[in-house]
Amino acid sequence: MKYYKQLIGQKCYLSPPAIEDAGIYCAWLNDFNISQYLEPTYSITPEEEIEILKNLRKENKIFGIHEMQTDKLIGSCGLHEIHPVNQTAMMGIFIGETDYWNKGIGTEASSLLIDYGFNVLNLHNIYLYVYEYNKRAIATYKKIGFRESGRRRQGRFFAGKRHDIIIMDLLSEEFTSPYIKLITPK
Template structure:
């Protein structure tokens, strides 16, 4: 009963923030978050950062994002998850596309860094397009 109450409380929140920790060293290397969760319309935004450069290009972001999306789609019952990133962030864009996100729009010159203007890319993913079954396999066991 207590676990069920905790799960209900967790599911009702509008933000779910998780640490990304390496299994080998048990060290924090980044964070991922589902935010602006709208339970009525079954949508949310997602953001992720891998702060440790030594962990870039090693699949940490992709794995964390897939687990977070699996949780969002299969436990929170979300239908649409969206993200925004700058056009300069090629590594992130490649990761998002590998996970299944599709580009849905551009906001021109909407991010300014060090005086330089960049476009923002909007991407989203629908539950029906998501290919993971991690949570489903856990429930079936």
């Protein structure tokens, strides 16, 4: 078994990413349906993705998102730029299997990751960047409690147009974890 139910929700769980899945990540990241929402807008090979996964694991906390019932890998999420003094980190997430969008999985996976960030890593502020045209992601983050804290005006160029990049953040005291019982010492 190459997957581990490390952070467990109802619809999905988060497991450390398996290097053998680099080809799946690569397929998602070369698909503009997904990469239009990500930075950078990828064009990568499986060999490059293997190196990216190995390097990401060194200083970031990244996870594969798996459907609970089938163990199927459907996406990825992680905390990056973790700052131990400021207790801040940048969150990223994508569900690469588009059939799984709008089923509540992004909300649940994000909540598991944030719970881990605040209640295991002892972070205080988790922030993220989202393009203004990504209405689904913005709705997801607002449901969790993120609020807009700034904008990089016209900071994103995609498909021939410039778009604002919205900065959103969430403080530890603003997050009510539905999952904390799963990582409370027994």
